[in-house]
Amino acid sequence: MVLTALLRCGREVARLQATKPLLRYGSVRCASSTGEGEVCPNERVRNIGISAHIDSGKTTLTERVLYYTGKIAEMHEVRGKDSVGAVMDSMELERQRGITIQSAATYSQWKDTNVNIIDTPGHVDFTVEVERSLLVLDGAILVLCAVGGVQSQTLTVNRQMKRYGVPCVAFINKLDRWNASHLRSMKQIRAKLGHNAAFVQLPIGLENDFEAIVDLIEQKTLYFEGEKGNLVVEKPVPENMLEEVKERRRELFECLANVDEHLGEMFLEEKEPTTAELKAGIRRACIKRQFTPVFVGSALKNKGVQPLLDGVIDYLPCPSDLTNTALVVGEEGKKVELDPERFDSKSPFLGLAFKLENGRFGQLTYMRIYQGLIDKGTTLVNCRTGKKLRVPRIVRMHSNNMEDIPRARAGDIAAFFGVECSSGDTFMPQKIDPPHVMMTMESMHVPDPVISLAVKTEKQTDADKFTKGVQRFTKEDPTFKVHLDDESKETIFSGMGELHLEIYIERLKREYDCPCIAGRPRVAFRETLSETVEFDFLHRKQTGGHGQYGRVIGKFEPLPKEKLNSLEFVDKTIGGCINKSYMPAIERGFRDIGKEGPMSGYPIGGIRMLLLEGVQHDVDSSDAAFMIAAIGAVRQGFKKGMTVLMEPLMDVEFTYPKEYNKDVISLISKRRGTVEGTEAQDDYLNIRAEVPLNDMFGCSSDLRGCTKGKGEFSMEFSRYEQCTPQAQAAAYSEYEESKGGGKKAATKKKK
Numbered sequence: 141m142v143l144t145a146l147l148r149c150g151r152e153v154a155r156l157q158a159t160k161p162l163l164r165y166g167s168v169r170c171a172s173s174t175g176e177g178e179v180c181p182n183e184r185v186r187n188i189g190i191s192a193h194i195d196s197g198k199t200t201l202t203e204r205v206l207y208y209t210g211k212i213a214e215m216h217e218v219r220g221k222d223s224v225g226a227v228m229d230s231m232e233l234e235r236q237r238g239i240t241i242q243s244a245a246t247y248s249q250w251k252d253t254n255v256n257i258i259d260t261p262g263h264v265d266f267t268v269e270v271e272r273s274l275l276v277l278d279g280a281i282l283v284l285c286a287v288g289g290v291q292s293q294t295l296t297v298n299r300q301m302k303r304y305g306v307p308c309v310a311f312i313n314k315l316d317r318w319n320a321s322h323l324r325s326m327k328q329i330r331a332k333l334g335h336n337a338a339f340v341q342l343p344i345g346l347e348n349d350f351e352a353i354v355d356l357i358e359q360k361t362l363y364f365e366g367e368k369g370n371l372v373v374e375k376p377v378p379e380n381m382l383e384e385v386k387e388r389r390r391e392l393f394e395c396l397a398n399v400d401e402h403l404g405e406m407f408l409e410e411k412e413p414t415t416a417e418l419k420a421g422i423r424r425a426c427i428k429r430q431f432t433p434v435f436v437g438s439a440l441k442n443k444g445v446q447p448l449l450d451g452v453i454d455y456l457p458c459p460s461d462l463t464n465t466a467l468v469v470g471e472e473g474k475k476v477e478l479d480p481e482r483f484d485s486k487s488p489f490l491g492l493a494f495k496l497e498n499g500r501f502g503q504l505t506y507m508r509i510y511q512g513l514i515d516k517g518t519t520l521v522n523c524r525t526g527k528k529l530r531v532p533r534i535v536r537m538h539s540n541n542m543e544d545i546p547r548a549r550a551g552d553i554a555a556f557f558g559v560e561c562s563s564g565d566t567f568m569p570q571k572i573d574p575p576h577v578m579m580t581m582e583s584m585h586v587p588d589p590v591i592s593l594a595v596k597t598e599k600q601t602d603a604d605k606f607t608k609g610v611q612r613f614t615k616e617d618p619t620f621k622v623h624l625d626d627e628s629k630e631t632i633f634s635g636m637g638e639l640h641l642e643i644y645i646e647r648l649k650r651e652y653d654c655p656c657i658a659g660r661p662r663v664a665f666r667e668t669l670s671e672t673v674e675f676d677f678l679h680r681k682q683t684g685g686h687g688q689y690g691r692v693i694g695k696f697e698p699l700p701k702e703k704l705n706s707l708e709f710v711d712k713t714i715g716g717c718i719n720k721s722y723m724p725a726i727e728r729g730f731r732d733i734g735k736e737g738p739m740s741g742y743p744i745g746g747i748r749m750l751l752l753e754g755v756q757h758d759v760d761s762s763d764a765a766f767m768i769a770a771i772g773a774v775r776q777g778f779k780k781g782m783t784v785l786m787e788p789l790m791d792v793e794f795t796y797p798k799e800y801n802k803d804v805i806s807l808i809s810k811r812r813g814t815v816e817g818t819e820a821q822d823d824y825l826n827i828r829a830e831v832p833l834n835d836m837f838g839c840s841s842d843l844r845g846c847t848k849g850k851g852e853f854s855m856e857f858s859r860y861e862q863c864t865p866q867a868q869a870a871a872y873s874e875y876e877e878s879k880g881g882g883k884k885a886a887t888k889k890k891k
Contacts, residue, residue, distance in 0.1 A: 179482060179483065179549065180252075180253070180254045180482075181482060181483070182458045182459050182460040182480055182481075182482055182550075182551055183458050183460070184252060184253045184254060184458070185253070185254050185256075185458050185459055185482075185551045185552075186253060186254070186255045186256070186278065186279065186452055186453065186456055186457075186458060187256045187276070187277050187278045187279070187459065187508075187551070187553060188255065188256070188257055188258075188277060188278070188279045188280055188281060188452055188456060189257070189258045189259075189260055189270075189273045189274060189277045189279075189280040189281070189306075190202055190257065190258070190259050190260065190280070190281045190283060191260045191262075191270055191273075191274070191280055191281070191282060191283070191297045191300075191301075192262050192282065192283035192284065192285075192293070192294060192297065193262050193284075193285070193288065193291040193292065193293040193294045193297075193854065194239060194261075194262035194263045194293060194854065195262065195285065195288075196262060196283045196284060196285040196288070196291075196294075196313060196314070197283055197285065197313040197314055197439050197440065198240065198259060198260070198262060198283050199240055199259055200217075200439045200440055201281070201283060201311070201313065201439040201445065201448075202227075202246075202257060202259045203215050203216065203227060203439075204439050204442060204445040205248065205255075205257065205445060205449060206227060206246065206248055207368070208250075208370065208445055208446055208449065209248035209249060209250045209255070209449070210248070210249070211246065211247075211248040211538070212227055215368065227246075227538075227539050233643065233646060233647065233650070239261065239262070239263055240259060240260065240261040240262065240263075240266075241261060241266055241269075241643055242261070242266075242269060242497075243258050243259065243260045243261065243269040243270070243272075243273045243495065244258070244259050244537075244539050244540075245257070245258050245506060245537045245538075245539075245553060245555075246259075246537065246538045246539055247536055247537075247538065247553075250449045250452075250453060251450075251453060253453050255449075255452065255453075256552070256553045258273045258277065258553075260273050262293055263293070263639060264292070264293050264296065264636065264637065264854065264855065264856040264857075265635070265636045265637035265638075265639045265640035265643075266636070266640065267293075267296060267300075267587065267619075267636065267856075268586060268587070268617060268618060268619045268636070270296075270297060270300055271300055271584050271585060271586070271587075272494045272495055272563065272564075272584050273494070273495075274300050274301060274303075274304045274306050275304055275492075275494055275584045276492060276494045276508035276553065277306055278306070278307075278456065278457050278458065278459060278461070278462055279306060279307050279308060279309075279452070279456030279457055280301060280306050280307075280308040280309075280456075281308065281309055281310075281311055281448070281452065282294070282297065282298070282301070282308045282309070282310045282311070282432075283310075283311050283313050284310060284311070284312050284313065284325050284328075284329070285313060285314050285317075285325075286312050286313060286314045286315045286317065286320035286321060286322055286325055286346075286436075287314060287317050287318075287319050287320050287321075287821075288795070289321075289324055289325045289328040290325070290328035290329060290332040290333060291793060291854060292791055292792075292793045292854045292855065292856050293854060293856065294332075294333070295332065295333070295856075296856050298333045300585075302429075303585060305429065305462075306429075307426050307427050307428075307429050307456060307457060308426075308432060308456075309426065309432065309433050309434075309435060309448070309451050309452065309455055309456060310329060310335075310337060310432050310433070310434045310435065311434075311435045311436070311437065311444075311448055312325045312326075312434060312435070312436045312437075313437065313438060313439055314438055314439075314440070315343050315346055315347075315350045315436055315437065315438050315443075316347060316348070316350045316438040316440065316441045316443075317347065318347050319347075319821060319823075319824070320346050320347055320350075321346070321821075322339075322342075322343055322346075322436050324821070326339065326434060329432070329434065335432040336395055336398065336399060336425075336430060336431050336432065337395070337431070337432040337433075337434050338388075338391055338392040338395040338396075338431075338433070338434065339356060339388050339391075339392065339434050339436070340355070340356055340357055340392065340422070340433045340434060340435060340451070341353050341354060341355055341356060341434075341435050341436045341437075341444070341447065342354045342356060342381070342384065342385065342388060342436065343436050343437075344361065344378065344381070350438060350441070350443065351363070352364070352375075352443075353436060353437060353443065353444050353447065354377055354381060354385055355447065356385060356388055356389045356392060357389075357392075357415055357418050357419060358415055359377055359385060359389070360374045360375070360376070360377065361374065361375045361376065361377050361378065362374060362447060363375060364442055364443045364444070364446075368442050369441075369442025369443060369445070372446050372447075392418070393407060393413060393418070394407065395431060396418070396421045396422065396425055396431060399425045399428075399430040399431055400421045400424055400425050400430075400431075402417075402420075402421065402424075403417070403418075403421040419454055419455075422454070422455050423454060423455050426455045426456065427455075427456075427457045427461050427462070433451060433455055435447065435448045435451055458551075459480045459482075459550065459551035460480045460481075460551075463477060464477075464478045464480070464510050465477055465478060466478055466490060466510070466566070466579035466580060466581050467579060467580050467581075467582065468577050468578075468579055469523055469577070469578040469579060469580055470578075476577070476579055478490060478510045478511045479511050479512075479550070480510070480511070480550050480551060481550060482513075482549045482550050482551055485511065485512050485513065485550060487511050487512050488511070488512050488568055488569055489509070489511065489512035489513060489514045489518070489520075489567075489568060489569050490509070490510050490511040490512060490566065490567070490568050490579060490581075491507040491508065491509045491510065491514065491520075491566070491567045492507060492508050492510065492564070492565075492566055492567075492581045493505045493506070493507050493559065493561050493562075493563060493564065493565045493566075493567065494506055494507070494508060494563060494564070494584070495563060495616075496561075496562075496563055496615055496616045497616060498612045498615075498616065502557060502558070503557070503558075503559070503560060504535075504555050504556070504557060505555065505556045505557075505559040505561060506537070506553065506554075506555050507548075507553070507554055507555070507556055507559075507567070508552075508553050509548050509549060509550050509551065509552050509553075509554065510550060510581070511550050512549075512550060512569075513547055513548065513549040513550065514531065514534070514547065514548050514569075515546060515547050516531060516532070516533060516534050516546050516547070517530065517531065517532070518530070518531050518569060519531075519569065519570050520559070520567040520568065520569055520570075521567065521568055521569065521570055521578070522561055522565050522566075522567060523565070523566040523567065523568055523578050523579065523580045524562075524565050524566065524580065525561075525565075528570065529558065529559060529560065530558065531556050531557075531558060531559060532557055532558045533556070533557040533558065534546070534547070534548055534554055534555070534556055534557075535554065535555050535556075535557070536554060536555070537554075537555050542555065562615070563584075563616075563618055564581075564583045564584060564618075566579065566580040566581045586618045586619060587619060587636065587857065588664070588705050589619060589620075589621050589634035589635050589636060589664055590635075590636060590637065590663070590664050590788050590833060590857050591634065591635060591636070591637055591638065591640075591641065591661050591662070591663055591664060591833065592632050592633065592634040592635075592661065592662040592663075592664060593632070593633055593641055593658050593659050593660065593661045593662055594625070594630040594631065594632055594633075594658070594659035594662070595630075595631050595632075595633050595645060595656050595657070595658050595659070596630065596631060596656065596657055597654060597655070597656055597657075598655040598656065598657055599655075602653075602654045602655075605648075605652040605653065605654040606631075606648065606652070606654050606656070608652065609647070609648045609651065609652040609654060610622050610631075610648075613644055613647070619635060619636050619640070620633070620634070620635050620640070620644060621633075621634040621635070622634070626736070630659070632662075633645075633658075634664070636857075637855075638661060638837070641658070641661070642658075645658055660837075661837060663787065663788060663833050663834040664742070664743075664788060665740065665742040665785050665786060665787050665788075665834075665863070665871065666704050666705070666742060666743060666744070666745040666746065666785070666786040666787075666860060667737030667738075667739055667740050667742050667743065667744050667745070667778075667783060667784075667785055667786075668698060668704065668744065668745055668746040668747060668783070668784055668786055669696055669698050669746075669747060669777070669778070669781045669782065669783060669784070670698060670781075670782045670783075670784045671698065671781060671782050672695055672696065672697050672698070672781075673695060673696045673777045673778075673780050673781030674694070674695045674777075674780075675692070675693070675694060675695065675696065675773040675774075675776050675777045675780075676691075676692075676693045676773075676776075677691070677692055677693075677769055677772040677773040677776050678690075678691040678755075678769070679691070679765055679766075679768045679769040679772055680760075681765075686759060686760060686762075687757075687759075687760040688760055688761075688762065688764065688765035688768070689755075689756070689757035689760035689761050689765055690722070690754070690755075690756065690757075690761055690762075690765035690766040690768070690769035691754050691755035691756075691769060692718075692726060692751060692754045692766070692769045692770060692773050693751075693752055693753045693754055694712070694749065694750045694751040694752040694753070694773075695750050695752070696747050696748070696749055696750075696774075696777045696781065697747070697748045697750060698746055698747065698748075699746040699747065699748055700746075701746070701859065701860060702859075703745075703746055704745045704746040704786060704860045705745050705746075706745065706746065707730065707731055707734045707744065707745065707747055707748075707749075708747070708748040708749070709726070709727040709730055709731075709748075709749050709751070710748060710749065710750050710751065711723050711751050712750055712751060712752050713751055713752065713753055713754060714753075717753050717754050717755065717756070718751075718753075718754040718755075718756050718766070719756060719761075722756070722761070722763060722766045723751075724763075725763035725764070725766045725767040725770075726751060726766050726767065726769070726770045727749075727770070728767055728770075729766070729767035729768065729769070729770030729771045729774075730749050730770045730771075730773075730774060732767075732771065733770070733771045733774045733775070734747075734774075737778070738774065738775045738778050738779070739778055739783050739785075739872055739875070740785055740868075740871045740872055740875050741875040741878070742785065742871070744774070745786070746786075749770075749773075749774075754769075784862050784868070785862070785863050785867070785868040785871055785872075786860040786861065786862055786863065787832050787833065787834055787860065787861065787862075787863040787867070788832070788833045788857055788858075788859075788860055789830045789831065789832055789833070789858045789859055789860070789861050790830070790831055790832070790833050790836060790855040790856065790857060790858055791816075791828065791829075791830060791855060791856050791857075791858040792813070792828070792829050792830070792831050792836070792853055792854070792855040793826060793827070793828050793829075793853060793854050793855070794808070794825075794826070794827045794829065794843070794851065794852075794853045795824060795825070795826050795851065795852050795853070796824065796825060796843070796847045796850060796851030796852070797823055797824055797825075797847065797850050797851075798820070798823055798824065798825050800846060800847040800848075800850070800851060801825055803846040803847070804825075804827065804843070804846065804847065804851065805827075806846075807839070807842055807843060807846060808827070808829050808831065811831050811832070811835035811836065811839065812831065812832050812835050812864075813829040813830060813831035813832075813835070814829060814830045814831075815827055815828070815829045816828045816829055816830060830858055831855075832861075832863070833857075834863075834867070836855065839853065840853070
């Protein structure tokens with residue numbers, strides 16, 4: 141039966157090839173000719189991520205990529221519409237909500253090239269998953285919705301790619317949807333993202349008429365035939381598009397000539413580049429992040445995915461195309477270039493743990509290998525802690541499935557069992573002969589939480605389950621913070637948004653059978669000073685024996701707004717008025733009081749403590765005395781100076797039909813929002829506004845109500861700004877009342 145099926149497929153291929161148009165990709169999806177045991181050279185390895193704004197079609201695109209590369213036998217839909225769900229959405233919550241919550245890794249082969257893929261979330265609340273993925277990837281596909289274009293999270297992802305120097309190709313998806321426009325999306329890529337971008341493909345038709353793609357480089361039309369678009373058939377460019385194809389190809393040539401020396405000379409000499417020269421120029425410019433090739437298609441309708449895969453191979457870098465460096469431990473600022481050789485590398489192994497996951501068999505540590513190779517059973521050293529550990533098992537991941545492998549090499553992304561560590565730790569082997577220097581990779585950017593809420597278990601008997609779950613989640617996600625409030629004795633969850641915290645509460649219920657009750661969300665305000673304030677605080681206490689004595693004199697200076705999450709301590713004392721051994725205690729006191737400001741209870745930020753002089757006692761001075769003196773100095777300074785409360789502002793993008801414009805503008809105004817810009821898209825409006833996070837609670841239901849369910853919004857953190865005097869006074873009063881209530885309760889308990 142198998143032989144018969146193959147013969148039938150072979151005859152079908154022969155028939156199509158004989159009857160012009162030409163079949164570009166075979167109808168039989170087979171594994172690469174590279175066997176599992178064969179080691180691919182660097183030139184045949186790609187480590188890519190798929191990133192975009194929420195609902196742009198990332199996971200659907202990944203599903204098609206896995207199908208066309210032969211990794212999966214059937215395609216399934218996001219949201220579990222077919223009771224199965226997309227392969228990369230392995231968590232039940234992801235399938236129910238239709239969103240990606242955790243980044244998921246997989247691998248496949250396309251035209252004898254190994255492609256390691258990480259599918260990342262699109263929601264701003266899970267942006268750390270994108271952050272740590274881009275940290276270890278060599279390239280990315282930036283997916284845009286042909287209707288929404290460049291949206292808020294698209295801007296965030298673009299900034300993250302820029303931060304880590306990740307080259308990308310763009311894919312304008314969903315051209316089959318109503319109001320789709322590849323031209324509008326291209327304008328936004330250039331204007332909003334600032335990319336030097338040009339089409340390498342054009343669509344034939346839009347919305348329901350979208351039927352094929354024109355390849356501008358090879359000047360051919362690609363039709364995607366068969367039930368699932370597996371047959372890519374080449375035909376000539378339609379006559380009515382010849383002029384547009386010529387103009388767009390010329391535009392592509394001009395964009396490349398501006399950044400590529402070789403093509404620039406050809407442009408000046410008015411020479412027409414060949415297909416090979418254009419592709420080589422695109423690759424050079426793309427790797428340098430000087431040009432972004434733009435592909436088009438519809439993943440859901442199975443159009444444009446195979447040519448996009450060709451673009452990944454042709455234009456995105458392999459591990460040896462990029463220069464990766466590591467910092468030498470103990471030698472500040474010294475960097476070493478890493479060796480990407482996969483075969484005969486004599487350099488010691490170096491890997492970066494970028495993601496932790498608690499699997500069925502214990503902690504699973506995802507690691508990008510930058511140098512050397514590692515075998516199962518190797519003993520490694522954590523360069524941060526110095527702790528030694530043995531690697532009992534190495535696997536390659538395919539969503540939540542795994543395949544054991546005996547060895548991993550430079551350029552690979554693998555997962556390790558038995559490697560207890562924190563996200564961002566660097567690993568090297570034990571010192572060998574000759575000994576090698578210990579190195580560490582640069583850490584990723586971790587944004588600060590912007591929202592908090594009190595959480596408690598429904599049943600007191602679930603305390604152990606609660607603790608176990610919280611410990612796991614905080615280890616896996618560096619943006620999820622948990623602490624115990626000293627005054628209220630409540631457990632406080634802090635994270636990137638309402639959805640972020642809601643997901644963890646739901647996971648506690650599902651994965652640990654620990655239902656929880658959540659209080660009202662609490663926004664991450666910051667308490668700071670608007671002017672320089674001098675302090676002179678003496679802590680003196682006599683207890684009969686050794687007393688306590690410490691005096692600190694200096695001033696507090698406000699820092700720039702962009703440093704609002706920072707506290708700085710500067711020792712400017714001279715003449716030995718305070719022993720240098722007490723400085724760490726003074727700084728510790730300053731930072732400890734910074735966790736809970738004296739006026740509002742919110743953390744202190746944006747302050748520099750300049751210690752100018754002080755007094756110590758030969759007998760009574762101690763670390764504890766000077767620590768208490770520093771705490772008293774902060775309280776004194778904040779009572780004397782002009783304190784202000786800063787609140788987080790969010791960049792919010794509202795999309796809704798034009799007829800509801802008046803109601804939505806009113807909604808924004810009531811929430812103290814400021815409209816920054818308006819963009820019309822046929823019958824819809826896109827409004828960008830800055831709104832205080834504290835006023836965004838309940839906005840989703842209010843927006844649905846005033847637009848009859850047709851409006852939606854997305855938001856991301858923008859900056860901190862001073863809140864209104866009324867809000868500040870209310871926060872100060874609320875904190876005073878809570879302190880008074882806590883003291884009364886404590887007094888009553890003592891009695």
